Amino acid sequence: MDMLEQYRGDDNGRLICTWAHMHGKRGWKSRDTLDKARAELTTSGFLFETVKGKRPNKASWFALTFFAIDPNDGYDVSPKAFPFMAFADLPTIMQKNASLTTPTVSQAA
Incomplete structure (x- = not known):
């Protein structure tokens, strides 16, 4: 948020x-x-790092993948490499977080 x-x-x-x-x-x-x-937000595809930060005073920049990336000449990556909606690959994310899923209970016939 x-x-x-x-x-x-x-x-x-x-x-x-x-x-x-x-x-x-x-x-x-x-x-x-x-x-x-x-x-976690980067790994799960909600954030994308557009500029790599460097010490002592250059911050990393990020983009939210559920909005289009806005143009800027200062990015370290090409806007064409931007993974729009990367988090939408739910099966991959669910496999990474398999311990967070609840097992389904089958009903007796």
Whole structure:
């Protein structure tokens, strides 16, 4: 939700998820939890990294995959490589999270 709240309609691909931004403006309390959440959203196809951050002060940029990517010459990747709706591959995501699914109970005949 915090990533979605940053989106203004013309900046998909330039959203940030830094500790300074999320802790200060969004109220996150754990750097580890933020790192895990960002990694999970990226792995599951909801976020796509458009710019790789570099120390000491260049933040990674992200795009939400359920909106079209907005053009920008500063991306490290080609907009053609953008995986629009990547999360929609539900069988793959469900296999990765198989421990989260509940077993179905069969009824006796």
